[in-house]
Amino acid sequence: MDPMLAEKPVDLAALSPVDLHHRVAQFLYLEARLQDTHAYDAWEQLWEDDAIYWVPANGHDTDPERQMSILYDNRSRIKVRVEQLKTGRRHTQTPRSELARLISNIEVVAVEGAEVSVRANVLIYEDNLRGETLWAARNEYRLRLVDGAFRLVRKKIGLVNNARPVFTLSFLV
16 A cells, blocks of 8 residues: 555544544444444454453442442453353343444543543433333443544443342343
8 A cells, every 4th residue: 555545643632622522423323333233243343452341330439349340341351241142042132132222422531642531321222022121321431543443442331220230231231
């Protein structure tokens, strides 16, 4: 490839706030679509090697190293979770839930080098044999720009009702 035609690296700090917000929003919409359509392999590929995927329990300011979490996965555990979902033998996902996510209130919180911290509200509609469930969350993300595309470094899903028992959270949140 001609080096003159190669895409220049994107400097996140040099982007206008509108352009950065648009790029972040498009990434979050992509991730939501992959989750909702059970595109497990494509979703897994969004994660960096140093990733953390976290759903706290019993509050939002807990320490996952000292207190129980609903989910606290590193990159290798994310892979195992995806492989389990792909087996088709998860009782609570037979048949698979129909999912639809709404993402709103996307805020770019900080830009540090090639990483951006983001907050967003998410509402997940789940329909399955047990009925319909709404899951509301305040999510926090750290995204890293790698080869011109965002990748997930950290995702914290703060379920609004995480102090109550969670019975069947068996899909990608």
